[in-house]
Amino acid sequence: MLTRRIGGAELEVIVADITTLSVDAIVNAANTSLLGGGGVDGAIHRAAGPDLVAECRMLHGCKTGHAKITKGYRLRAAHVIHTVGPVWNGGTLGEDDLLASCYRRSMGLCGKHRLTSVAFPAISTGIFRFPADRAADIAVRTTVEGLSAAPSVTRVVFCCFAEPNAKLHAEALARHPGPCA
Numbered sequence: 490m491l492t493r494r495i496g497g498a499e500l501e502v503i504v505a506d507i508t509t510l511s512v513d514a515i516v517n518a519a520n521t522s523l524l525g526g527g528g529v530d531g532a533i534h535r536a537a538g539p540d541l542v543a544e545c546r547m548l549h550g551c552k553t554g555h556a557k558i559t560k561g562y563r564l565r566a567a568h569v570i571h572t573v574g575p576v577w578n579g580g581t582l583g584e585d586d587l588l589a590s591c592y593r594r595s596m597g598l599c600g601k602h603r604l605t606s607v608a609f610p611a612i613s614t615g616i617f618r619f620p621a622d623r624a625a626d627i628a629v630r631t632t633v634e635g636l637s638a639a640p641s642v643t644r645v646v647f648c649c650f651a652e653p654n655a656k657l658h659a660e661a662l663a664r665h666p667g668p669c670a
Contacts, residue, residue: 491659498636500629500645502659507648508536513604514558514568515648516595518612521550523557523571529610529650533569537562541569554590558598568604570595574613577620588613588624589631596635599642608646611654625657629665 492501507515507529518529523545525534534541540562548557548571556572572595575587591612599607609628613619625647632645647662649655 490655491662493662493665495633495665496636497640498643498645500633500647500662502647502649502655502662504650504652504655505648506532506650507608507610508532508564510608510646510648511565512606512608512644512646513566514570514599514602514607515561515564515566516556516607516609516612517569517571518610518615518617519551519571519573521553521573523548523551528615533564537564537569545571554587554594556591556594556598558602566608568602570598570607572612574617574619577613577618580623584613584619585623585627588619588627592628592631593635593638596632596639596642599635600639603641604639605641606644606646607642608648611647611649611658614654621654622657625654625661628658629661633665 490502517533520526544559553573561567572591575584614621614624647658
């Protein structure tokens with residue numbers, strides 16, 4: 490849909506099933522238990538198989554705005570980065586900062602594990618009701634800022650399940666300063 494090069498990384502927006510992507514890591518919009526749920530979380534757990542749940546049990550959950558990494562098991566991705574996005578409560582409870590933290594910490598894990606490619610879903614925009622346009626701006630801005638903490642990352646995919654979210658991410662990416670690829 491849209492591809493841009495910013496610094497040493499290629500950033501792209503696509504509409505796809507994140508569980509089918511061949512990247513070093515896919516990011517899971519998880520709940521605090523990390524044991525599976527609905528939406529992207531449920532799809533990732535189903536595709537990865539029961540070993541993912543077993544490893545997640547060993548992590549003892551995850552706080553909102555934080556991230557943890559596991560193996561990808563039956564996924565094409567070698568790793569899953571689980572991050573817990575905020576539930577939207579009108580924007581007065583630090584939701585923007587918590588969502589930005591999800592992207593920042595996920596990029597930090599990419600850097601720590603020397604991953605070269607990562608795919609993000611539209612975190613918190615489903616049942617957590619975060620406004621999709623606002624979330625797209627935060628996702629693009631924070632991910633680009635996070636590239637400095639993850640110099641090994643050369644490819645970032647914003648993988649949206651539906652066209653309207655992809656359009657918002659593409660618009661946010663197009664607005665971001667930097668030369669077009």
